[in-house]
Amino acid sequence: MLSCYICRKKFSFKSDLLIHLEIHEEDKPFKCELCEKTFSEDCILTEHIRIHTGEKPFKCNFCKQAFSDRSDLTKHKRIHTGEKPYFCDTCETSFYTNRDLKIHKRIHKGEKPYACNICEKAFKNQSNLNVHKRIHTGEKPYSCDICRKSFTQVGQLIRHEMIHTGEKPYSCDSCEKSFHSKGELALHNINHTGEKPFKCYTCNKAFSQQSNLTVHYSIHTNKKPYSCNTCKKAFRTNGELTVHMRTHTGEKSFKCDICEKAFSHQSSLTVHERIHTGQKPYSCDACEKHFSRQNHLIIHKRTHTGEKPYSCDTCKKAFTQQGQLTLHKRTHTGEKPYSCVLCQKSFKTTSNMITHNKTARHLKKLESTKNADSPSASTSFVDCSESDVKLEIKEEETLDEDPLSINMEAESVEETIKQEIKEDEGIDSEEFV
Missing domain, CATH: 3.30.160.60 (Classic Zinc Finger)
Structure with missing residues (x-):
């Protein structure tokens, strides 16, 4: 365990300790020459500089992903080992990090301390709020180097890049089908269990996912809120509109x-x-x-x-x-x-x-059209016979x-x-x- 040298609070990971140290208003003599942020220790400044240089000396021996901090690598390895040492005492759900556990506990408490100053929607953690704000600003800071498509979250970019590489690291134990993300695998596994917990109150049709039920409701309401700017055709979901737009772009x-x-x-x-x-x-x-x-x-x-x-x-x-x-x-x-x-x-x-x-x-008329030498040739056709x-x-x-x-x-x-x-x-x- 790591302890804060000021208040003696204990932390499991160095990265959590570094975040905590920023709350103390003590002398920070070590200054970053790139962004002028100050730190209380030279080693903390050294780790901070890696943000600017992009240096990631700590590599995962499972998937070769690299990190700028050793503690981040330790947390990452738990994805491969499956180790989740932090348990919720309410529902016994386990987590990779203590921070994830703290955020989870807010579900039981109903606590959402981070609110959007534009639409007042509240979130359990700051990172979710930051991502949400991009809906209002339109910001998409993560771009694919291959096709230049942009995304609001780095996770979306990582999953997108797998389309180009063909990488599908998550495999189903039942049918060996592979997926780009763990979430896609979890949704797929429902197909094997047959579980459909989401039911339509109008026709009692059941679905395995809430999103599918939401789309289904539009059949009853006939709502199609997504319209094509080119041909004005309307669709029930944004995904359907996105697919449709490719008919115009030819992509x-x-x-x-x-x-x-x-x-x-x-x-x-x-x-x-x-x-x-x-x-x-x-x-x-x-x-x-x-x-x-x-x-x-x-x-x-x-x-x-x-x-x-x-x-x-x-x-x-x-x-x-x-x-x-x-x-x-x-x-x-x-x-x-x-x-x-x-x-x-x-x-x-x-x-x-x-x-x-x-x-x-x-077919004969079509051939005549191709071989016609004069404009009048195209008007010399007779009507197609019903017998044909x-x-x-x-x-x-x-x-x-x-x-x-x-x-x-x-x-x-x-x-x-x-x-x-x-x-x-x-x-x-x-x-x-």
Whole structure:
């Protein structure tokens, strides 16, 4: 134990003692020439100067992370060893440092001594308040050296840099899946336990995370507070808006190592990689069928339960998927939002338009357009024949029927096209019509 030479208060770590010494108004003859801060001892000044020089002589033999102070290294090593010597006498939770324990105890006391002078929101510790204030100032002091993206917290930067390095140091003991952070691993472990403690008071649907429940509530309220400045499209979460913005910027920073196909979102890349690995981690407990995406499993389960949660406001007909309902509504409105660029024929779905585009008559016209030598050549086309697009007519005859429960793993042309188009936006293919 280390003791303060002035008041004899004891500390476990030298860094805590150094912080404590600053409260004493004693003579501090040792002055930093860079920032003019003064210290009571020469050794304390030496350690302080490392802040300016960036020197970090103490390295972790587990992960090679370096520190400017030996006591910081000692605390860091406990992450690897799992040692947590400080216990809460109220709930028996353990911590790496005594400082973390003191902050934790404020949860039981309800103590939040640090308040924001702008919005008056209170926090348990000063560091959380400092991070919060950056919401008001817009400050993002931590930048990635590779892509220049900025962050409000150093922890966010560290996790972001792992995207570039591919490092995932935290592995699941049950399925060996790896994650960038300990928090991501903790959330993942809930998938194995099946625990869903957060329940919607409107429909009783349960979730494993509070954040997922918060997003779910917006389905009932229809609130979409996040709007795109470019096209004014609105979204339920800031994350959805961020992904959407990449459709305008064209940014695709997540690349497949096998085929080099690029994606705008990490989740889209993860799903794509399963095409190469053949991995289908989501299985139906009723028929043991496997799926590559969780939302595909959810839709499949409705074939067993008979659930049809999406109903038409006009005729009350119900459907298993939102996309089916959207298609059905067009039978009432007559809407045909997809048009052929050559003959201007309109369609209710993209798949039918693509089928039309593959007809012999259409391909011949397209080739004529490419080979045309005069402006008048582009206007010499005849209308596309209905006989060339029999599948389009069939769509009109069968649309009112309840579509078969779609096997989202099927390799049909329509679903493959939907998936390829929507992968880059990170949007479920069932929502795209």
